Amino acid sequence: MSLRIRRNPRLERIRRNRLHPEYTALMAATVPAIGPTGLRRINPHQTGFVMVQGRKRLNRLNPGGVGFATSSQPGQAQAKEKPLHSVTDPRGYVAVVMDLPGGRLSSHDRDVLGLAQQLAQAKDDPHAVLAIALGDVRETDLGGAGADRVIQLSQLHTEPLTGYCPELKLSILTEIEKHYQPAYWLFPDSIDGGADLGSRWAVQQHERAAVQAWQVNKENTVCRGGSQLTDWHRPTPRVLLLAPECAAPVEEYRYEALPLELTPPEPISATIEDRGPVSVDPSQIALSEAEFILAAGNGVRNWDQFHQVATVLGATEGASRVAVDDGYMPRHRQVGASGTWVSARVYLAVGISGAIQHLQGIGQCETVIAVNLDAGCDMVRRADLTVIADSEAVFAELLNLMTERQTGVSHQSDTADEGEARHVA
Amino acid sequence: MLPESLSKAVAGQPLKIAALVSVGQHPLSRRERQADQDSRAVELALSLSPQLPSLIHVGSAQNNALRAYLGMGLNSLTVLNADPDADAVPALADYLRDQPLDIVLTGVRAECGEGSGLLPYAVASQLGWPMVPRIVSVVSIADGHADVWQALPRGQRRALRVPLPFVASVDPAADPARQSAFGPAQRGNIDFRPCAAEPDQARADWEQHPAKPRPKRLAVAKGGTAAERMKAATAKPQGQGGQVMTEGTDREKAEAILARLVAEGVVR
Numbered sequence: 001m002s003l004r005i006r007r008n009p010r011l012e013r014i015r016r017n018r019l020h021p022e023y024t025a026l027m028a029a030t031v032p033a034i035g036p037t038g039l040r041r042i043n044p045h046q047t048g049f050v051m052v053q054g055r056k057r058l059n060r061l062n063p064g065g066v067g068f069a070t071s072s073q074p075g076q077a078q079a080k081e082k083p084l085h086s087v088t089d090p091r092g093y094v095a096v097v098m099d100l101p102g103g104r105l106s107s108h109d110r111d112v113l114g115l116a117q118q119l120a121q122a123k124d125d126p127h128a129v130l131a132i133a134l135g136d137v138r139e140t141d142l143g144g145a146g147a148d149r150v151i152q153l154s155q156l157h158t159e160p161l162t163g164y165c166p167e168l169k170l171s172i173l174t175e176i177e178k179h180y181q182p183a184y185w186l187f188p189d190s191i192d193g194g195a196d197l198g199s200r201w202a203v204q205q206h207e208r209a210a211v212q213a214w215q216v217n218k219e220n221t222v223c224r225g226g227s228q229l230t231d232w233h234r235p236t237p238r239v240l241l242l243a244p245e246c247a248a249p250v251e252e253y254r255y256e257a258l259p260l261e262l263t264p265p266e267p268i269s270a271t272i273e274d275r276g277p278v279s280v281d282p283s284q285i286a287l288s289e290a291e292f293i294l295a296a297g298n299g300v301r302n303w304d305q306f307h308q309v310a311t312v313l314g315a316t317e318g319a320s321r322v323a324v325d326d327g328y329m330p331r332h333r334q335v336g337a338s339g340t341w342v343s344a345r346v347y348l349a350v351g352i353s354g355a356i357q358h359l360q361g362i363g364q365c366e367t368v369i370a371v372n373l374d375a376g377c378d379m380v381r382r383a384d385l386t387v388i389a390d391s392e393a394v395f396a397e398l399l400n401l402m403t404e405r406q407t408g409v410s411h412q413s414d415t416a417d418e419g420e421a422r423h424v425a
Numbered sequence: 426m427l428p429e430s431l432s433k434a435v436a437g438q439p440l441k442i443a444a445l446v447s448v449g450q451h452p453l454s455r456r457e458r459q460a461d462q463d464s465r466a467v468e469l470a471l472s473l474s475p476q477l478p479s480l481i482h483v484g485s486a487q488n489n490a491l492r493a494y495l496g497m498g499l500n501s502l503t504v505l506n507a508d509p510d511a512d513a514v515p516a517l518a519d520y521l522r523d524q525p526l527d528i529v530l531t532g533v534r535a536e537c538g539e540g541s542g543l544l545p546y547a548v549a550s551q552l553g554w555p556m557v558p559r560i561v562s563v564v565s566i567a568d569g570h571a572d573v574w575q576a577l578p579r580g581q582r583r584a585l586r587v588p589l590p591f592v593a594s595v596d597p598a599a600d601p602a603r604q605s606a607f608g609p610a611q612r613g614n615i616d617f618r619p620c621a622a623e624p625d626q627a628r629a630d631w632e633q634h635p636a637k638p639r640p641k642r643l644a645v646a647k648g649g650t651a652a653e654r655m656k657a658a659t660a661k662p663q664g665q666g667g668q669v670m671t672e673g674t675d676r677e678k679a680e681a682i683l684a685r686l687v688a689e690g691v692v693r
Binding site: 191231394 | 450452455534535536537538539540541542543546547550555556557558559572574575577578579580581582583584585586587588598627628630631632633634635636637639642647667668669670671675676678679680681682683685686689691692
């Protein structure tokens with residue numbers, strides 16, 4: 001009959017010990033209380049556990065104090081599916097013509113789709129975002145990027161849409177315009193084709209497009225003017241060419257991405273003929289826009305070999321300040337704060353210790369591979385893959401490996417002998 | 426110096442080329458200057474034909490920055506006189522339609538004003554000519570067709586074949602313009618022509634402001650526990666260090682490098 005709260009030392013002991021076999025069952029049995037307002041309430045007296053010394057311990061991994069069994073499973077929170085946003089009977093469309101460089105959504109495409117969703121939500125009656133993919137599509141999750149409806153064409157009357165074919169693409173857009181009359185036409189203002197196609201479409205539609213638009217709502221648009229020095233405030237037009245980061249990509253929902261039917265337009269004869277990509281000499285590519293750079297520093301001694309490796313790998317040559325000052329490389333090949341700020345996807349640094357000025361210059365590089373003798377230098381901390389070795393030996397093996405790739409013959413034993421002979425000599 | 430293929434192609438009848446030039450703006454001092462991309466277009470035009478290209482500008486004839494184009498070795502410049510807020514497209518299209526031209530070159534975007542880059546498309550559309558964006562060079566001209574190279578991202582190039590006459594915009598990756606000489610620039614003749622350019626109605630109610638700095642996008646960690654969000658917000662973006670290979674023969678190390686290069690797709 002007494003109201004005295006009795007402690008259960010056994011349960012306390014189990015609650016303290018996460019490795020106890022009954023721990024999960026005990027913690028899962030604790031039901032969260034729902035308060036009068038409908039919010040889940042946490043009883044602070046029940047969170048955490050009291051150590052034997054009487055000191056209370058909180059488990060930060062367990063925010064609610066309950067359901068420990070579920071939250072302790074890593075990756076389960078990510079697997080939780082976002083709610084589905086569906087537009088059942090759209091009264092209109094917001095068309096987005098995506099770039100899809102390499103068949104995948106670029107971050108620019110995602111920004112434009114995010115803005116398209118914002119514009120569709122701002123409409124009074126339900127509008128659907130119509131994502132138009134012309135060419136090969138390798139992206140599987142268009143719904144996750146914000147597409148309510150999708151029109152995808154990889155070819156038009158056996159003409160592939162992969163190369164440069166703005167006239168064919170325009171004829172498809174004309175057909176879409178005829179059937180769906182989108183409220184807006186959004187293009188990414190990018191060098192990957194969006195700016196070109198959008199400009200052509202705006203001129204064909206006799207619309208004064210907003211170019212380099214970076215702030216868009218239903219009524220007004222702000223566009224960057226020439227040399228990025230002015231902003232133009234104007235009413236939002238029907239055709240928009242959007243700057244990168246014009247809006248945040250969608251996050252909270254996933255979207256249906258239902259395919260829409262489109263009867264292919266009449267075949268047309270294109271005036272501009274695509275004769276395919278030109279093989280470019282990597283040494284002619286400007287350092288700032290090169291994709292793959294092989295850079296040499298103070299650790300490189302055999303410069304003929306370095307040039308040979310760059311040619312064989314198809315890399316653009318770069319150099320650190322020391323190599324340039326010593327006269328081994330021209331000044332326009334210098335990477336770093338006083339040279340060129342590069343944006344290469346892959347940067348192979350050989351014999352470069354990584355002065356801070358150099359590391360600034362390669363700040364935008366995605367993958368850095370370093371070859372160095374000093375395992376403690378700054379470049380090793382920056383690099384994704386570091387090889388601690390003499391550059392000359394690694395270069396020789398790289399040349400052998402590339403010859404093997406091209407001819408399919410192994411030279412491993414020859415080089416081993418050659419290497420020993422050199423050491424002996 | 427003309428490429429050999431071009432010299433042959435144009436031996437009978439020299440190519441007639443026009444370059445559309447605008448007044449540029451220095452990005453820091455904001456002084457008027459010759460526009461960089463338009464200068465490259467003039468340079469490309471000079472390299473294509475033994476006959477001097479014609480330069481065309483829509484605007485006011487009193488502009489001194491225009492004389493810098495004449496300093497590149499040209500004798501005259503045609504100015505279609507129009508108000509600063511006039512629509513240049515119909516005036517240009519009317520003028521170009523009467524000229525016997527093969528190629529019209531211009532920059533990709535103007536350095537001041539709206540700078541939308543739509544003008545070459547609009548002019549080409551009014552003339553009914555094809556428009557080729559971002560070319561870097563004209564490789565050869567034969568049978569009434571031109572083979573041009575177009576600039577792509579990452580220094581790549583694409584070959585296109587386009588029938589004459591056509592309009593093309595010249596990419597900043599094209600050859601830089603030669604230096605402008607002061608004497609010829611002062612001696613050159615500016616041919617002033619009146620033209621009936623209408624005011625640009627579409628732009629009448631737009632407002633121009635100095636560019637506002639754009640906010641930088643921050644990577645905000647969402648979801649997870651408070652501890653995880655705190656960790657994501659305070660963690661250093663780099664300094665983790667990658668894989669370090671100290672052991673192994675030189676060949677194994679070279680293989681590791683090559684495997685990474687192949688995985689990244691830069692070595693085929």
